[in-house]
Amino acid sequence: xxxxxxLGTSLAMMALSLPLLSYAADLKLGFITSLSGPSSSLxxxxxxxxxxxxxxxxxxxxxxxxxxxxxxxxxxxxxARNARKLIVEDKVDAIIGTSGTPSGxxxxxxxxELKVPFISIAQSKVDGEDGAWxxxxxxxxxLMIERVVQHMKQSGVKTVAYIGFSDAWGxxxxxxxxxxxxxxxxxxxxxxxxxxxxxxxxGQILKVIAAKPDAVITGTAGTPGAxxxxxxxxxxxxxxxxxxxxxxxxxxxxxxxVALDGLIAPTGPVMVAAQLPDSHPSKKVSILFKxxxxxxxxxxxxxxxxxxxxxxxxxxxxxxxxxxxxxxxxGTPAFRVALRDAVVNTKExxxxxxxxxxxxDSRFGSDERAVVLVRLQKGVWNYVP
Numbered sequence: 001x002x003x004x005x006x007l008g009t010s011l012a013m014m015a016l017s018l019p020l021l022s023y024a025a026d027l028k029l030g031f032i033t034s035l036s037g038p039s040s041s042l043x044x045x046x047x048x049x050x051x052x053x054x055x056x057x058x059x060x061x062x063x064x065x066x067x068x069x070x071x072x073x074x075x076x077x078x079x080a081r082n083a084r085k086l087i088v089e090d091k092v093d094a095i096i097g098t099s100g101t102p103s104g105x106x107x108x109x110x111x112x113e114l115k116v117p118f119i120s121i122a123q124s125k126v127d128g129e130d131g132a133w134x135x136x137x138x139x140x141x142x143l144m145i146e147r148v149v150q151h152m153k154q155s156g157v158k159t160v161a162y163i164g165f166s167d168a169w170g171x172x173x174x175x176x177x178x179x180x181x182x183x184x185x186x187x188x189x190x191x192x193x194x195x196x197x198x199x200x201x202x203g204q205i206l207k208v209i210a211a212k213p214d215a216v217i218t219g220t221a222g223t224p225g226a227x228x229x230x231x232x233x234x235x236x237x238x239x240x241x242x243x244x245x246x247x248x249x250x251x252x253x254x255x256x257x258v259a260l261d262g263l264i265a266p267t268g269p270v271m272v273a274a275q276l277p278d279s280h281p282s283k284k285v286s287i288l289f290k291x292x293x294x295x296x297x298x299x300x301x302x303x304x305x306x307x308x309x310x311x312x313x314x315x316x317x318x319x320x321x322x323x324x325x326x327x328x329x330x331g332t333p334a335f336r337v338a339l340r341d342a343v344v345n346t347k348e349x350x351x352x353x354x355x356x357x358x359x360x361d362s363r364f365g366s367d368e369r370a371v372v373l374v375r376l377q378k379g380v381w382n383y384v385p
Contacts, residue, residue, distance in 0.1 A: 026066045030087070036071055083110040120363075123141060125172060135315070145180050162191050243265040245267050268282070270301075282353070323335060344360045
């Protein structure tokens with residue numbers, strides 16, 4: 001009887017310990033951002049957003065999340081090399097990154113090859129199987145640009161000039177603008193481009209002004225995105241000025257100064273969280289994020305990029321919780337597949353930048369609840385009803 005009692009007790013203890021043993025390995029997440037280079041004005045806020053997210057939810061069902069962070073120096077080649085290191089050497093279960101569309105596309109190529117989920121915090125659009133391991137947190141350009149074009153039409157704009165980056169982000173913005181303006185009956189009169197590394201856009205702006213547009217919109221991001229507005233102001237342009245959600249950060253305002261006054265841009269709900277109705281699904285989590293950011297970073301949240309990283313963490317931890325129900329071991333190919341399947345089937349997850357609903361066939365998960373318009377007045381973004 002004594003032996004049977006000990007055996008039964010041992011079996012009971014083993015049974016109780018099985019769930020813990022099955023997840024003995026920590027979850028590992030790779031995070032790539034631009035802490036240096038021209039995209040650092042976005043990359044540094046992203047890093048602060050992740051720091052806030054880790055403070056908010058450091059584990060999933062009691063399993064710790066190990067974060068491995070690397071700097072891609074605003075270079076797509078470095079971003080791809082970082083992704084390969086994180087997957088092959090650090091054996092991460094997923095990757096979040098980075099600060100620019102070209103670098104995001106580079107990471108996606110590696111993630112797809114090595115079959116690791118990639119949550120992009122730069123707007124990256126990849127169709128079909130090429131994007132099967134990726135989802136994108138920022139709102140898609142067509143969704144954001146359509147709201148801007150609606151404002152243009154309501155304001156009597158008939159012609160608009162475009163100037164954007166000479167890269168994938170500039171292309172995404174222009175394509176969205178072309179589609180929306182055609183529907184609204186607004187004519188695009190220029191399609192000027194410049195590099196993120198350029199120090200002057202004088203030639204392009206002279207062409208913009210010569211076209212005599214009612215409004216100008218840029219397809220830019222971060223501090224390099226201020227150049228066109230500065231040049232327009234210097235040459236006496238008095239028409240309406242618009243931007244995208246890629247410019248919502250303090251360094252952009254610092255560089256652009258008074259040249260940005262009156263600028264209208266689309267952004268996510270978090271930027272005007274206090275002004276949202278209580279019924280808005282993003283209000284509660286947005287205010288929570290702002291409070292956590294203040295406590296974690298020691299200063300107020302004033303940009304749109306830290307919240308994207310925070311939301312990416314929410315997407316990852318929500319999916320990881322569901323993937324862990326499969327009993328697959330973190331760090332294995334089987335778990336990565338389960339995690340990818342969980343990410344692309346995320347439903348009604350409220351974040352600071354909207355409510356996320358992904359499908360296996362869609363890279364984007366945002367809808368109209370993710371868009372508000374803001375106007376920059378004396379260095380402060382104000383809600384445009």
